[in-house]
Amino acid sequence: MEIRATADKLYSIRVTEQTETESIGGVAAEELPGRIYETQSLMVDGVSGATITSDAIKDAVRAALLSGGFDPTVYEVEAHYQAEALRYDVTEADVIVVGAGGAGMTAAYTAREQGASVILLEKSGVVGGNSLCAQMGINAADSQVQQELGMNYATAENLKAAHIRYGGRENVVDAYVASSGETVDWLRDTLNINFTYGGRGEIDPADPLASVGEDHPSGSELFMVRADDDGYTTLTLVNALTTALDNAGVTLYKQTEATALITDGTGRVTGVKAVSADGQKIEFTGKTVILATGGFGQNHDMLVQIRPDLANAITDEIAPTTGDGIRMAQELGAKTVDMEYLQTFPHAIYGDTWLPPMAMPGGFMTTAIFVNQDAQRYTTEGFETSADTLQQQAVYCVFNEDDLNDNLKQLQARGFIQSGDTVEELAAALGLEPAALRATVDQWNADCDAGQDSQFDRHNLKPLAGKLYGYRFGVGAHYFMGGLLINERTQVLDENEQPIAGLYAAGETTGGFHGSVRVDGSGVGDAFVFGHLSGQMASQEALG
Ligand SMILES: Cc1cc2nc3c(=O)[nH]c(=O)nc-3n(C[C@H](O)[C@H](O)[C@H](O)COP(=O)(O)OP(=O)(O)OC[C@H]3O[C@@H](n4cnc5c(N)ncnc54)[C@H](O)[C@@H]3O)c2cc1C
Numbered sequence: 123m124e125i126r127a128t129a130d131k132l133y134s135i136r137v138t139e140q141t142e143t144e145s146i147g148g149v150a151a152e153e154l155p156g157r158i159y160e161t162q163s164l165m166v167d168g169v170s171g172a173t174i175t176s177d178a179i180k181d182a183v184r185a186a187l188l189s190g191g192f193d194p195t196v197y198e199v200e201a202h203y204q205a206e207a208l209r210y211d212v213t214e215a216d217v218i219v220v221g222a223g224g225a226g227m228t229a230a231y232t233a234r235e236q237g238a239s240v241i242l243l244e245k246s247g248v249v250g251g252n253s254l255c256a257q258m259g260i261n262a263a264d265s266q267v268q269q270e271l272g273m274n275y276a277t278a279e280n281l282k283a284a285h286i287r288y289g290g291r292e293n294v295v296d297a298y299v300a301s302s303g304e305t306v307d308w309l310r311d312t313l314n315i316n317f318t319y320g321g322r323g324e325i326d327p328a329d330p331l332a333s334v335g336e337d338h339p340s341g342s343e344l345f346m347v348r349a350d351d352d353g354y355t356t357l358t359l360v361n362a363l364t365t366a367l368d369n370a371g372v373t374l375y376k377q378t379e380a381t382a383l384i385t386d387g388t389g390r391v392t393g394v395k396a397v398s399a400d401g402q403k404i405e406f407t408g409k410t411v412i413l414a415t416g417g418f419g420q421n422h423d424m425l426v427q428i429r430p431d432l433a434n435a436i437t438d439e440i441a442p443t444t445g446d447g448i449r450m451a452q453e454l455g456a457k458t459v460d461m462e463y464l465q466t467f468p469h470a471i472y473g474d475t476w477l478p479p480m481a482m483p484g485g486f487m488t489t490a491i492f493v494n495q496d497a498q499r500y501t502t503e504g505f506e507t508s509a510d511t512l513q514q515q516a517v518y519c520v521f522n523e524d525d526l527n528d529n530l531k532q533l534q535a536r537g538f539i540q541s542g543d544t545v546e547e548l549a550a551a552l553g554l555e556p557a558a559l560r561a562t563v564d565q566w567n568a569d570c571d572a573g574q575d576s577q578f579d580r581h582n583l584k585p586l587a588g589k590l591y592g593y594r595f596g597v598g599a600h601y602f603m604g605g606l607l608i609n610e611r612t613q614v615l616d617e618n619e620q621p622i623a624g625l626y627a628a629g630e631t632t633g634g635f636h637g638s639v640r641v642d643g644s645g646v647g648d649a650f651v652f653g654h655l656s657g658q659m660a661s662q663e664a665l666g
Pocket residue numbers: 220221222223224225226243244245246249250251252253254255256257258259378379380381414415416417438439440441442443444445446447476600601628629630631642643644645646647649
């Protein structure tokens with residue numbers, strides 16, 4: 123960064139170089155310097171959805187001030203940034219898409235490519251949704267890409283067999299299987315994505331579908347392609363789509379939350395009501411509407427109503443996915459299926475972010491202890507401790523300084539990780555009873571000295587010493603298999619399984635494809651394949 127300042131005035135702030143993800147951190151790099159300049163404050167709100175980069179920019183300004191011999195605390199003043207009112211010049215289009223995650227962005231771009239005018243609404247300040255979290259690629263069949271990669275098992279027959287066994291609707295599974303190859307080839311040809319083989323393990327020629335039938339079904343060896351540039355397929359796709367949507371003239375309104383569907387006298391969906399982050403109420407008119415609002419991990423009430431056993435769960439979904447699409451369609455009589463089936467993630471950090479398990483002291487190789495609200499250990503620490511964790515009202519991971527890796531340092535800077543020079547200090551920071559945590563740590567350290575866990579049967583014993591760290595975590599509601607029942611044209615169906623005229627849906631907000639289990643790689647696939655198909659179908663209807 124480059125700043126021009128005196129001791130009490132900032133004259134200019136410029137990000138001279140950055141390598142952030144364009145659709146998230148890139149937005150903060152563009153917007154935040156202006157906000158800091160206008161308010162002359164480092165306490166101004168960051169860009170919603172891009173908190174880490176926003177914090178980094180503020181830190182860089184502080185560092186620059188220090189390097190110039192100035193006192194950054196002069197700029198630590200309360201400030202409210204009054205953004206210009208959001209403008210809605212275009213409120214009518216052939217197709218309205220709600221939600222700019224993988225499914226919505228793909229749907230919007232496809233519909234535009236087919237010749238439809240498109241408005242894309244996004245509730246948060248950034249595009250990409252939870253699709254940005256996914257590490258895996260896309261499961262597909264019979265694409266040219268796969269044929270060129272020699273993926274001989276990626277046939278329609280195998281892909282269908284892998285999915286149908288978990289109770290997916292046959293017509294929906296067939297639609298996925300038929301569209302998946304075309305979608306992958308289309309992504310390559312229109313967005314210039316280079317795909318590579320996404321599998322890691324061996325395939326048993328005698329039983330190629332073996333990996334898809336186990337407890338944790340993985341279709342990666344047989345069907346998965348990944349973007350080959352950075353390994354994060356969804357990031358690559360979201361970045362490419364961000365540019366493509368802009369170039370194609372799709373009208374994107376961020377910070378705009380759809381609240382209800384509009385219908386005409388016959389019950390046909392003709393638009394969407396929405397509210398902007400600055401409180402404006404807007405109505406968008408369209409010939410067709412596509413709902414792509416993701417799951418409902420961020421709606422704890424809805425989660426617990428459907429799965430009371432998850433009352434103590436949190437979520438690792440980073441986008442504000444609160445089941446809005448499901449609710450809006452249900453108000454028109456839409457049918458939902460498989461709502462009770464959802465995947466959980468055993469160790470998610472309490473807050474608004476997600477870390478891969480290998481980056482956590484509570485991850486695959488546990489080096490920490492887990493304690494409950496009474497500062498008592500409650501399980502043999504490990505990765506798969508969901509059942510025990512869900513019994514506790516609150517759980518905390520306590521660990522040593524040498525486990526504080528770079529990922530955790532970032533979280534610490536954002537206030538998710540607490541520390542203490544003593545056990546008592548850490549307890550106070552976590553809101554635990556100091557004497558109780560002291561007793562637990564002393565017992566644990568005595569067990570480590572004795573070489574035996576006296577409470578549970580844990581074998582990797584690492585004492586807790588010196589400065590200690592801790593964070594609250596929980597079992598995360600991670601992926602929602604069920605949702606709005608769609609048909610093979612991605613139309614949303616009513617209770618009689620008849621299409622609701624003008625209404626389509628795609629991605630995690632839908633049900634009918636997975637049944638009770640998500641095959642690894644078919645979550646990302648669900649978003650991009652059905653996003654593409656819904657864009658084709660909704661634009662065809664809109665354009666007559
Ligand atoms: C941590 C994590 C890791 C994952 N890893 C994998 C993986 O490795 N492989 C895999 O297959 N799947 C994975 N998944 C699942 C996969 O990422 C998602 O299922 C998929 O990306 C969902 O895409 P989507 O477009 O349907 O929804 P999202 O990407 O969640 O997008 C929904 C969008 O709708 C917006 N929205 C919501 N309500 C409204 C409203 N009322 N108005 C306007 N906008 C609204 C949201 O802000 C969001 O941007 C993972 C999920 C998580 C959380």
